[in-house]
Amino acid sequence: MSMAYSPTAPGPDESAHARPPRGLGRWLLTTNHKDIGTLYLLFSLLMFFVGGSFALLIRAELFQPGLQLVNPHFFNQLTTLHALVMIFGAVMPAFVGLANWQIPLMIGAPDMALPRMNNWSFWILPFAFALLLSTLFLPGGGPAGGWTLYPPLALQTGEAFPFVILAIHMMGVSSIMGAINVIATILNLRAPGMTLMKMPLFVWTWLITAFLLIAVMPVLAGAVTMLLADKYFGASFFNAAGGGDPVMFQHIFWFFGHPEVYIMILPAFGIISQIIPTFARKPLFGYASMVYATASIAFLSFIVWAHHMFTVGMPLAGELFFMYSTMLIAVPTGVKVFNWVATMWRGSMTFETPMLFAIAFVILFTIGGFSGLMLAIAPADFQYHDTYFVVAHFHYVLVPGAVFSIMAGVYYWLPKWTGHRINERLGRLHFWLSVVGVNVLFFPQHFLGLAGMPRRIPDYALQFTEFNMISTLGAFLFGFSQLLFLYNVIQTIRSGEQATDQVWEGAQGLEWTLPSPTPYHTFATAPVVR
Amino acid sequence: MTGSRITRAGIALGSALAAGSARADFTVNMTPGVTAVSREVYDLHMLIFWICVAIGAVVFGVMLWSMVHHRKSRGAVAAQFHESTLVEVLWTVVPMLILVAMAVPATRTLIRMADARDADVTIKVTGYQWRWHYDYLNEGVGFFSTSATPQEQIRNAVAKDANYLLEVDRRLVVPVGKKIRILTTAADVIHSWWVPALGWKRDAIPGFINESWTLIEQPGVYRGQCAELCGRDHGFMPIVVEAVPEIEFQQWLARMKAQENKNSPTTGSG
Numbered sequence: 193m194s195m196a197y198s199p200t201a202p203g204p205d206e207s208a209h210a211r212p213p214r215g216l217g218r219w220l221l222t223t224n225h226k227d228i229g230t231l232y233l234l235f236s237l238l239m240f241f242v243g244g245s246f247a248l249l250i251r252a253e254l255f256q257p258g259l260q261l262v263n264p265h266f267f268n269q270l271t272t273l274h275a276l277v278m279i280f281g282a283v284m285p286a287f288v289g290l291a292n293w294q295i296p297l298m299i300g301a302p303d304m305a306l307p308r309m310n311n312w313s314f315w316i317l318p319f320a321f322a323l324l325l326s327t328l329f330l331p332g333g334g335p336a337g338g339w340t341l342y343p344p345l346a347l348q349t350g351e352a353f354p355f356v357i358l359a360i361h362m363m364g365v366s367s368i369m370g371a372i373n374v375i376a377t378i379l380n381l382r383a384p385g386m387t388l389m390k391m392p393l394f395v396w397t398w399l400i401t402a403f404l405l406i407a408v409m410p411v412l413a414g415a416v417t418m419l420l421a422d423k424y425f426g427a428s429f430f431n432a433a434g435g436g437d438p439v440m441f442q443h444i445f446w447f448f449g450h451p452e453v454y455i456m457i458l459p460a461f462g463i464i465s466q467i468i469p470t471f472a473r474k475p476l477f478g479y480a481s482m483v484y485a486t487a488s489i490a491f492l493s494f495i496v497w498a499h500h501m502f503t504v505g506m507p508l509a510g511e512l513f514f515m516y517s518t519m520l521i522a523v524p525t526g527v528k529v530f531n532w533v534a535t536m537w538r539g540s541m542t543f544e545t546p547m548l549f550a551i552a553f554v555i556l557f558t559i560g561g562f563s564g565l566m567l568a569i570a571p572a573d574f575q576y577h578d579t580y581f582v583v584a585h586f587h588y589v590l591v592p593g594a595v596f597s598i599m600a601g602v603y604y605w606l607p608k609w610t611g612h613r614i615n616e617r618l619g620r621l622h623f624w625l626s627v628v629g630v631n632v633l634f635f636p637q638h639f640l641g642l643a644g645m646p647r648r649i650p651d652y653a654l655q656f657t658e659f660n661m662i663s664t665l666g667a668f669l670f671g672f673s674q675l676l677f678l679y680n681v682i683q684t685i686r687s688g689e690q691a692t693d694q695v696w697e698g699a700q701g702l703e704w705t706l707p708s709p710t711p712y713h714t715f716a717t718a719p720v721v722r
Numbered sequence: 723m724t725g726s727r728i729t730r731a732g733i734a735l736g737s738a739l740a741a742g743s744a745r746a747d748f749t750v751n752m753t754p755g756v757t758a759v760s761r762e763v764y765d766l767h768m769l770i771f772w773i774c775v776a777i778g779a780v781v782f783g784v785m786l787w788s789m790v791h792h793r794k795s796r797g798a799v800a801a802q803f804h805e806s807t808l809v810e811v812l813w814t815v816v817p818m819l820i821l822v823a824m825a826v827p828a829t830r831t832l833i834r835m836a837d838a839r840d841a842d843v844t845i846k847v848t849g850y851q852w853r854w855h856y857d858y859l860n861e862g863v864g865f866f867s868t869s870a871t872p873q874e875q876i877r878n879a880v881a882k883d884a885n886y887l888l889e890v891d892r893r894l895v896v897p898v899g900k901k902i903r904i905l906t907t908a909a910d911v912i913h914s915w916w917v918p919a920l921g922w923k924r925d926a927i928p929g930f931i932n933e934s935w936t937l938i939e940q941p942g943v944y945r946g947q948c949a950e951l952c953g954r955d956h957g958f959m960p961i962v963v964e965a966v967p968e969i970e971f972q973q974w975l976a977r978m979k980a981q982e983n984k985n986s987p988t989t990g991s992g
Contacts, residue, residue: 257886258878265954338951344928345911345953432929438912439927473794475804503914503949504925505906505932508836512829519821523814530813533781536788540800543793551789555782562774569824571831572767574922575752578914578949639750644918646949649957651876653887655749 212712220315223307224712225292226609231314232289233602237678239281239321240595244671246274251633251667254660257652267650268336269328275339276356279456280363281321283590286598287459288313288370291398294605295374297703297710298392300383300719305376313369320362327352338648340449341416343430343441347423354424357416364409371405374398383702385721389483392701393476396483397462400490404451404458407494412448415441439504446497454493457589458486460557460597461528464550466701467604468532471547472539473698478531485524485531492521502573511570518568522561529558544696545619549600552592552627560588563638578648581641587634591670592627599626599677606681607695611709612688618680625673632666753918756940756965760921762831770824777820835922838935841903843896849906849913849926849948852955856894859905863978867892869958876958887957888945893964897971898938906932911953917946917963925950938965 212218212227222228250270253261262270292310296303304310327334332350335341341356349356378399382391391399419441421427428434430441461482469476476482498506498514506514532554541547563585567573576582607613636659641647645656652660691708702721706714754764792798846857850866857864870889874880883889896902906915906926916923923946924934938944946961966974 257882259876260878264957268951268954268956336953342912342951345951348911348953432927438929472792473800474802477804478806478810479804481805481810503923504927505930508833511832511836515828515832516825519825522821523817526817527810527814529781530809533785533788534809535804536785537792538798538801538803539788539792540794540798541789541792542795543789551785554785558778558781562778565774566767566770569766569770569828571763571828571835571922572770574835574924575763575767575918577923578916642752643749644753644946646916646947646957648951649947651887651957654882654884 221311223303223311225296225304225307225310226710226712228304228310228314229289229292229294230609232285232292232317235314235317236282236286236289236598237681239277239285240674241678242325243274243277243282244674246270246277248667248671250274251664253650254652255664256661257654257657259651262650264650265336266333268338268648269334271648272335272337272339273325273328276324276335276360277321278590279339279452280360281317283456283594283598284367285317287398287401287456287594288367290394290459290463290598290601290605291370291374293609294703295377295395295398296381297608297706297714298395298701299378299381299386300702300715300721301377301381302713302715302718304373305380306373309369310373313366313373316362316366316369320359320366323355323362324359327355330355340442340445341419342445343419343422343438346419347430354420357420360416361413364413367405368409371402371409374402375406378402383715383718383721386702389480390721392462393465393479393482394459394462397458397465397486400486401455401458404455404490404493408448408451408455411444412452415444415448418444439501442501442504443498446500447494449500450497451490451493453586453589454489456594457557458490460553460594461486463597463601463604464532464553467546467550467600468535468554470604470696470698470700471544471550472536472541474535474539475700476531477534477537478527481527482531485527488524489521492517492524496521499568499570499573502570503577515568515570519565522565522568525561529554529561540698542697544603545614545616545623546600546604546696548620548623548627549596549603552623553596553600556592556596556627556630557589560585560593563588576641578646579641580637580645580647583647584634584637584641587637591634592630596626602681604696605703606684607691608703608706608708608710610685610688611691611707612684613691613695614684615680615688618676618683622673622676622680625676626670629666629670629673633663633670634666636660636662636666755919755921756938756942756944757920757936758939759831759835759936760919762827762834763921766828766831769827773820773824835934838903838933840901841935842900844903844905845894845896846905846907846931847894847915847926849908849910849915849952849959851910851953852948852959854890854894854913854915854948854959854961855909858975858978861975861979863975863982865892865978867894867962869960871958871960885945888947888960888962890960890962893943893962895964895966895971895974896938897968898941898965899968901935901937904934904936906934912950913948913952913959914950915946915961916949917944917961919944919946920963923949938963941965941967 330351334352335349335356337346418429422429428436430436430438496518499518567576640656640659693708694704752767754761844859848855853866853868855866867890870891871887875882906924908926908928913926914923915926920936924932942965944963948959
């Protein structure tokens, strides 16, 4: 799909009168999509390091058999908080930050459609996470029942419980408002000529993601409210002795949880679909099929949830249905991967940092997809379930998947935002350390799971020692390599070679017609897309 | 000890895919197990694995070829094609067919695993925080099975046994060659009963009873662990199954019954 623009140089009115206010007030009161995007991204980066430090503590404890650093109860708090912080604090806000920055720039809109709500949806997050992390200092510590909050175990949480529930509610409110904003912006503020089927893939994937968010965040809210009722108000939603059903929680949770998985990967697909054509200097292969594949994945995500719970003892018909529907997801996902490869095919490729991360994404996400396909096979899942094989699987799709796509996106668009080219040498070093680290970290976990190591255990039998050691070494390599990313981002914000408007030779799209750095207000006059 | 382990970790990385290893219990793959079902599960696992390897080889091969030959520094000029209905249809339909080929044997195995009828022995497994209780239904025999790994080993005060964290005080004794029905439930929170050599795990859920079955072919000791997070000592509730010939099993059962009668004359099970 090729797009033709009538390049509209930003008029003098667009950049002249508009200066950001100074001081803290700018960030507290801002309704500017670029400022809010920056806030989201910085918050996400902070949470990435918080969640990462939990992960490093976990990996340090698992370096050797025996208990060395933490006790089992604290270990369970670490796994629980690591997941909650990484999912709701790092990955989701990073995508919302990229959406805030990029969607208006890519569709030729002056800002997000609902700027005040935009401010509010960000500023809820720091309070939500302050509440969540404060539980570590409560008597009895933080939540230790796993991020999935399965009752009855989750109901054994101490004083942390209502704090966690309220924090989850706040994150949900923030996500829903962010999603409403994305939908309102995309459906109402597109520049003349920017028809739906001309929208950049990143905008498309976010539009679909936003619908998923609106559909499932209330389901999570309902589930955790029922937990609250069970614990404090004598309800028995999930208590068999009171006529309830603990498995019902899992059904409700995963009805949220599976679409949630795609909420964390569809925007990644969008980013990769922007980057690969740029550096292959060739239009994206199969634009329309990419859109349809994204929509199919979103639809399927609502009818596969029980593959997370093959071992709870469903009737045979249920297990067959969820096995077949889960296997089906491989088809649209495969289409996406094939389209990316076809885009690279007979291109004229260069391998700048964003492209390196994008290529690693395609390969490593596909490996995560393969293990996902294996997990879909219910009889084999009876062996894989709740082992390190699953841990390896979802970390492959989330770390070299979602996280790599976020880093690729930041490296790709940062020169546009700041007006400075990134330090390419440092970027490549960061890439190579990350890609080696992440594989040393997660690949051996496949072996651990197949050999029989359950997940969420603080100590393990002796035959698992070697691969745990390797995994821990990889974790520290990967974790500390991220400091290079932090350094590179700060350096690019502060200084660096002046970036051109197009930044990358093959870059196509409205955002690249704007000056670098982008003025505080852009597209006050809508461009015309031909 | 740590030093040699690190060395071995390095060797393990190198020989990860090699068949042999210095340790008998060191493995990189799923166990084929000791039942017909567990071997079917293993075969399914390997089938899907090799299908994934084949697809991966093709996809990554094309990518790699493209990355080597279609780079700007080699003077490659970008083609401008961007769609082809034929290939789009092909790479939608072909994966569908591959999926059907996987689904057929998977369905067969799943149906077989679901059929717990006509069992010779029925054992109720109840998960507790943090130990297992086994009841031989209709036999009046029941007992708790608790981790036997001493705290000193966990706290690194003394050397660890070969079966560190995988040893219990009382094993689940079962006969070989008999169909054993296993009912799982729990007393407090959800647990999951898993012995890899049997080829499956099943959640133990308070208030509900799940039904599974196994038929072990060879005598032996098979170890496993709780597989569902169940609180502080989730990592410390092992499972040890001892499969013995039918005659030995009957003798063991008789001994247990005599013991039960001596200990608690009024109730049948503990």
